[in-house]
Amino acid sequence: MDDNDRIDALVQQWADQRPDIDRDTMALLARLTRAAALVDARTESVAADYGVNRGDGDVMFALRRAGEPYRLSPTSLARALLMTTGTMTGRLDRLEKRGWIVRVPSAHDRRSLDVELTAEGRRLVDEAVTKHAAGQAEAVAPLTSRDRADLDRVTRKLVAHLAQG
Template sequence: MSDPSTVRAPDAVDAILQQWQRERPSLDAAPMGPLGRLKRCAALLEPRLEAGLAAFGLRLWEFDMLAALRRAGAPYCLSPTQLFSTLMVTSGTMTHRLRRLEMQGWIERIPNAQDARSMLVQLTDAGQALIDRAVEAHVDNERQLLACLPAQALSELDDALSMLLRTLESPVPLAE
């Protein structure tokens, strides 16, 4: 493994890798590099994304829920199951979050015409107006956060992350 600090400026993960190299020279800790960087980037990005949404009175999870409904297209309506599947949260978490968004006046629950036993979640006019404003600012914020990367590097990063995501999302055969 070549020393990454000779190719680019070292980062916090390089220091961790160097410590492992010193303490366990026979351990190939290379997988810790990209995964550690992904985890650190996610941890550092989240507060910056939250800060960009603060002007709209939104937290990141609220934005994600409103955006999921908006992306669904008119009439901006999904079942709670579709919502929690899209957002990868538990049904208990979803119930709590739906109540909060409903109290804000951003969503409403409406009867499901196909199943009288269930309700659907729909954006209100206020929720739609809010998410339409917030998503523009959110995309601008994301663009600024990625501005440090040249276009080619950004494209390669996107491709590599897409490949990793597809691999992680694919069903893993059980060991026999």
């Protein structure tokens, strides 16, 4: 039984037990949740191919997106990735141990250090983001450009609504 069949079966069970509830919404959100989980699993798989977890990869991607010299303060990184500075410290320690980042004196504050991608870290990120982007393209391959535009439009609306609380 495939995922769509399982979702249909789950919704049918609710229909049998509680015909008064909105099963269409239940099915829609179950499919969105399952799609998100499948995309997340693919992303984790790409990270694992490079010997990191997704969180460590997110740090490296954030540094690469920052542009030359691929450097940010640990506080800026933590804020951008919505994590505590304690969690960030552990990630930075792991990445530094592998030679993918270095801590360098801050240009703005002599008392602090910034985090910078090494040349090897940048090479690795560029390779990984290419693979990641190809995987994303494959994930949405069955959708037409109109499907993608419609999905983008409605998910933007949904995210905006849900973010309001």
